[in-house]
Amino acid sequence: MVDASVSQRLVQAIIDNLPKPVPGQRPVHTLGIGVEGKFVASDVARTYCIAEHFNGTPVDASVRFSNGLGGPDRHDGWSDVRGMATRFHLSNGLASDLIGTTLGEFFVRNVDDFFEFSKIAKLAPYKKECWLQKIRDLLQLKFPPRNPYPGETESVDAGALRYADLHRFAQLGVFQVGLIGAPVSYVRAAYHAAHTFWVTAPDGVRRPVRFSWQPVAGVCNTDPKKAPRDDYLREELRERLQRWPARFMLMMMIGEAGDALDDCTKPWPGTRTRIAMGTLTLTKVADNQEEAGERISFNPNRLAPGIDPSEDPILKARLGAYEVSREMRGGCPFKWRPDNAK
Numbered sequence: 383m384v385d386a387s388v389s390q391r392l393v394q395a396i397i398d399n400l401p402k403p404v405p406g407q408r409p410v411h412t413l414g415i416g417v418e419g420k421f422v423a424s425d426v427a428r429t430y431c432i433a434e435h436f437n438g439t440p441v442d443a444s445v446r447f448s449n450g451l452g453g454p455d456r457h458d459g460w461s462d463v464r465g466m467a468t469r470f471h472l473s474n475g476l477a478s479d480l481i482g483t484t485l486g487e488f489f490v491r492n493v494d495d496f497f498e499f500s501k502i503a504k505l506a507p508y509k510k511e512c513w514l515q516k517i518r519d520l521l522q523l524k525f526p527p528r529n530p531y532p533g534e535t536e537s538v539d540a541g542a543l544r545y546a547d548l549h550r551f552a553q554l555g556v557f558q559v560g561l562i563g564a565p566v567s568y569v570r571a572a573y574h575a576a577h578t579f580w581v582t583a584p585d586g587v588r589r590p591v592r593f594s595w596q597p598v599a600g601v602c603n604t605d606p607k608k609a610p611r612d613d614y615l616r617e618e619l620r621e622r623l624q625r626w627p628a629r630f631m632l633m634m635m636i637g638e639a640g641d642a643l644d645d646c647t648k649p650w651p652g653t654r655t656r657i658a659m660g661t662l663t664l665t666k667v668a669d670n671q672e673e674a675g676e677r678i679s680f681n682p683n684r685l686a687p688g689i690d691p692s693e694d695p696i697l698k699a700r701l702g703a704y705e706v707s708r709e710m711r712g713g714c715p716f717k718w719r720p721d722n723a724k
């Protein structure tokens with residue numbers, strides 16, 4: 383368990399980097415929308431994992447989609463990481479959470495990295511690079527910063543790129559953030575849980591795995607050459623779900639010898655076996671957004687029996703940090719499964 387003061391400092395480091403912290407709201411992924419759905423496991427899922435939501439019985443699911451930015455301003459059309467936090471509602475009031483973003487790999491390996499990153503990746507006035515400088519950057523194998531959006535005066539990109547220049551492990555994550563763009567819909571993006579988890583099969587075999595949600599409608603971004611719109615993702619989802627449900631496939635990649643198990647900056651080879659674990663069908667935007675979106679508190683360590691966290695230090699650190707944040711904003715209390723009572 384990560385020290386409570388470290389959890390506090392992690393959340394404070396995020397708040398200190400915000401242009402406009404809003405007490406009572408999440409310091410990151412501030413703007414979001416809660417959606418209702420059902421998850422049905424595939425036939426093969428139960429042979430890999432004994433967790434209740436993989437036994438084939440449909441389970442209710444609550445999902446919160448979000449923009450990655452911290453703060454109250456809605457800039458849906460800006461390039462930004464998006465979040466998809468899912469709660470599988472199990473029997474006896476228990477739950478299992480799965481939190482993913484559109485980023486395949488994270489940019490820090492542990493809390494010390496995170497504190498250093500937070501110091502360097504401060505907001506700074508946007509500097510628009512001329513085309514000549516961009517060519518120079520490319521020739522030096524540096525990633526040229528993108529142009530600011532209309533109204534975007536401060537950016538974290540320059541600091542993050544400086545950090546990535548100093549730390550090779552951060553490059554994949556930081557470069558992905560730079561290129562990520564904006565989805566046409568929250569349900570036209572793929573979301574990755576980044577960390578390794580251990581799943582237990584009915585025969586007792588434990589396997590290291592990584593989970594991702596793949597949208598059945600396919601991934602589609604907005605045209606970066608068109609002026610970005612500030613607010614469309616919630617309305618798009620509302621209208622879409624009134625017409626037709628949206629679906630995601632839960633994919634589980636199985637790790638092999640030599641794969642990074644405790645480091646979420648390192649990708650696994652694309653040749654790893656992937657199992658389709660089930661389908662999530664989203665049916666409606668929740669009526670009560672306070673309960674199903676704003677006050678809900680997800681935690682990547684809230685896991686059904688049959689799924690266990692790896693030793694990834696970032697995953698461990700998120701346990702307490704999300705609790706600190708939840709308490710600060712008055713979110714719903716965290717409920718542990720009985721055999722893991724804290």
Ligand code: HEM
Nearest residue numbers: 392408411446465466467482483488575576703704707708
């Ligand atoms: C040291 C690393 C990290 C720290 C300190 C951190 C911190 C936080 C905090 C404080 C919140 C708000 C929690 C709340 O108030 O309920 C949050 C939300 C979130 N984080 Fe992280 N996070 C970290 C890494 C990650 C990673 C690796 C991912 C993706 C796999 C991720 C995805 C998300 C998402 C999607 C949300 C929004 C969840 C929701 O809708 O309630 N975070 N994070």
